[in-house]
Amino acid sequence: MTAMTPQSRTEPDLSFLLDHTSHVLRTRMAAALAEVGLTARMHCVLTHALEEERTQAQLAEIGDIDKTTMVVTVDALEEAGLAERRPSSAxxxxxxxxxxxxxxxxxxxxxxxxxxxxxETLGALPEGEREALLSAMNRLVSGLLAEPVESPRPARRPRQRG
Known part of the structure; x- marks a missing residue:
């Protein structure tokens, strides 16, 4: 069996393009949020908890955060004095x-x-390309790429640096 070389591809390597840009954007975001002592997960939990009264499980679902990571994230927010667990008013x-x-x-x-x-990221593109990119990405996330596909060997998410 011969490995497929980049020269023999018939389509652009969309997986690489999306993975690489996503990874670099996450690293830029992590560095920028470090300025206020937050991680992206902490930011996500805080902003969504501000919108309305939500349980830890609801916030985990919104942020696509597993239970263990969510507990650690809320613990860190509590330790920093930014959030607290309280009984629901409802x-x-x-x-x-x-x-x-x-x-x-x-x-x-x-x-x-x-x-x-x-x-800043979108500003690196001319306005027409920016609008086209956002339109195409929104179409993909609400259409063909809206939900993961079941697989006997699930794809692993890339590891996040702590």
């Missing part, structure tokens, strides 16, 4: 993640940082 048996006043301030700043990284 169901006293449920616990929600409540953002502290300092957490809300940090979340506003982190959203500015995230928007800045995204703006």
């Amino acid at each position: 169901d006293r048996r449920a616990r929600v993640i409540a953002v502290t006043e300092e957490g809300a301030r940090v979340a506003r700043r982190s959203q500015e940082i995230v928007d800045g990284v995204h703006g």
Whole structure:
């Protein structure tokens, strides 16, 4: 069996292009959010917890965060004084993640940082290409690439650096 060389490809290597740009964007985001002492996961939890009262499980679902990582993330937010676990106002048996006043301030700043990284990234493209990229990506994530496909050997997500 002969390995397929790049010269014999009939289609662009979309997997490489998406993986590489995603990885580099994540590293840029991590470096920028470090300015306010947050990770991307911490930012995600804070901003979504600010929108409405949500449980840890709901926030994990929104952010596509596994249970163990979610516990560690909320523990770190609590330790930093940015959020706390509280009983739900709707169901006293449920616990929600409540953002502290300092957490809300940090979340506003982190959203500015995230928007800045995204703006800088998109700003590297001419306006027409920017709009075309966003339109195409939105079409893919709401269409063909909306949901993972079941497979006997699931694809692993790339490891995140701590």
